[in-house]
Amino acid sequence: MARLAGVSEATVSRALRDLRHVAPETAEAVREAADRLGFVASRSASALATGRPKAVTVVTPALTPWFYSSVVEGVDAALRQAGWATSLVNLGEAGGQRRRLTAAELHAGNASAHIVNGFGLDEEEQRVVREVREPVVTVGGRVAGVRGIGIPEAEAARLAVRHLLDLGHRRIGHVGGDREPGLNAFVVGARRAAWAELLTEAGVDPDDGLFVSGGMQLEASRAAALRLLAGADRPTAVFAASDEAAYGVMLAARGLGLRVPEAVSVAGLDDLPFSAAFGLTTVRQSPAEQGARAAALLLAELGVRRGAVSTAPAPVELVVRTSTAPPSRSVPDRAPGATRG
Template sequence: MWNRFHIVGNLDMLCTEPQRRCRVSAIGDVARLAGVSKSTASRALSGRGYVSDATRERVVQAAADLGFVVSSNAASLVTGQTRNVGVVIPFINRWFFAEVLDGIESALISSGYDLTLYRLSPDAEQRRRVFDYFLVRKRVDAVIAIGIELTAREVDQLRSLGKPIVGLGGPIEGIPTVNIDDVDVARMATELLINLGHRKIMHLGGDLDEQMDFRVHAQRLSGFRLAMSAAGLDSDDNFRAVPFDIPGGYEGALKVLADPRQRPTAIVAGCDEVAVGVIVAARQLGIQIPSQLSVVGIDGHSLAPMFGLTTFEQYPSRQGSTAASIILETLAGTDQGEAPRELRRTMPVSLAVRGSTTAPASEDRGTKSRRASRERP
C-alpha cells in the first residue's frame, strides 16, 4: 500500500509501482504537513467556515509546498456541482458559431467554469448519443444550446436532472434564450433598400430545408417578405436559396445576375457571407456596386468593412457571453432550476452603412422614392 508519509515534502512523482498511476498529494497530505485535520485543511483552502488566520496560513503554505490542487472530481461528488458547462453546437468552423463559442468561453473561464464542447451532427443517432450518454452523466451543471432546436424530450431529459438550459440563436420551447429578432432585422434590411427607392429586390438566403438552421433562414425570409408586401412589391420570384456561406452567395449571384434584363437592382443577403459572395460575383461580372447593384447583409462579419458592405451587425460573441451569464446567474441562484424565468432576451442589432448601398439608377427608381422627392418642396 501507499505510505503517505513518503509523499510529504516531496514534489516529485513517486512511482513505487510503475503499473499503478502516480499519486499526487491529496488534502490529507496537506493536513498532515500543516498539523491539522482534513476538515480544517478543507475549510482553510475553500474559505468556508471558521479557521484562524494562523492556521489558514499554515495550511495554505503546506498546500503550496506540496503543489496541491483539489480534485474537482472529489469535490463535485460531494457538492453535486461540477463547475462545468456543456455547450452544444452544430458547427465549429462557421463565423457565427465560432464567435459565439469564443464569447461563452471567455465568460465561463473568468468565472472559474470549464467548458465542455459537444458538436451535434445532423445524424440523429449521434445526437441521441450526446444526450443520453454524454450530457447526462453529471459531468456538466448546465447546458447552452447554440443554433439547435432541442426537442421536448431533450429539454425534459436535462430538466429532470436539474440542469438549467439556455438556448442561443432562436427560441426554444420553454427555456430562456438569447437571440436577435431575425424577422425584424431582415425586414429592416429590406426596408433600407425600399426606402432608397429600389423596387427590384431579391433575397439570397439559406435553404429552408437545411437541418440545424434553427429557422433562421425561414425567419429572415419572412422578414424580407413582410417588408416587400408592405411596400406592395410582392413577387413569386424574388427569393433564391443558396448555401449559407461565401461560395454559396457567389454561385447564387452568378446565376441571378447573369441576365442583365431580369437583374435586380438590390439584393438582401441572408447573411454577410452570402453578401460577400454576391459582391465578388458582381465585381467579376463587371457590375458596379452600388451604382448598378446595392447589397445589404446581416451579421457584422469581420469581412464586411473590407468589402464596404452595408450590414446589420449582431454581436455573436456578446450573445455568447450573455448566455453564459444567464447560466451562471441561474446556477448561483438559490432557486436552482426552479422557475427559470421564461426570459427571451432579444439582443440589439446596429446598422453599419457602408458603400454597398445607394439609390438605384433613375430608370429603375421605384414609386416610393419618386413620391418622396415629389413631396419635398
C-alpha cells in the same frame, strides 16, 4: 488563507465555491488572499463537496464557422471568470461527418447545465434538448419549449431591407435559406418573412422570382445570385440573409460584370470580421455576447451569480458601408469590357 483574509475557514470554503451567502466584499478578500498565496481551487474537489460539477456543456455543430466559434468564446470567458469550466461537444459538421446529438453526447462532460447552438438541430435532436433535466439554454436558434438567447431576427432583417427602401430601391431580391440541412427554420423563415412584409408595406409585390436560396453559405449563394442577377429584369438591390451569403452575391455580381453598388446594392446580416474589407453594409450582431449572456443566465440559475439576467433579444445595429447606394443609371453599371458570364 483564512488568517490573511480575516475570515473563518468555513467562509473561505464557501467563498471559493461561489455560494450565495457570502458577501461580495468578503468573497473578493478571499480571492485576493488565494491569489497572493498561489492557491488554485480544485474543481473536482468542489464537485465532490457540492455534488455538482463546476462545468457547463456547450454543444456546437462545428468550430470553424464564425458564429459557432464566437458563441463558444463568449461562453468560455464568462464561465472562466466565475471559476467554472466549459465542456465542449463538437458535432463535427464542418468535417462532413456530423454526429447526431444524443443524450449520451450531451452528458459526456458530466456537466451541471448545457448551452446548445440552436442552428441545424433536427426534430429528434430538439427532442433530446427538450428532455434534458439540467438547466439548458439555446443560442442563435429557437427550440420549442426551451429558453433561448438570440437576436430579434425579424427586426434585424427589417433594418437591412428598410435601409434599401430608404435609398429608393423597390425591386429588392433576397438570397437566404430554405430547407437545407443545418439551417434553423425559424431563423431563415423570420428573415425571409421580414423581407416580404417590408416590400408589401412599400407597395411592392415580393414575388417568388426575387427569392433564391443559397443555404446562407458563400458558394451556394454565389450560384443562386447568378440566377437572380442574370436576367434583364434583375433587382437593383439584394438583401442577403447572412454576410457569407452577401459575399456570394458580390462575387456573382463581379462574375456578371455588374458594379456594386452602381448596378446592384448588397446588404447582409452578421458583420463578419471581413465585412469591413468588403465594404459590406450589414446588420451587426455579437454571438460572443449572446454566449456570455447564456452562461450568465445558467450561472444565476445555479446560484453562482447574483441578480437577474435578461433574456431579452440581444441588440443589433445597422452598419452602412459602400456596398449600398441609391439606384442609378447615370454611370455605367458594368465594368469596362465586361460581359455576362
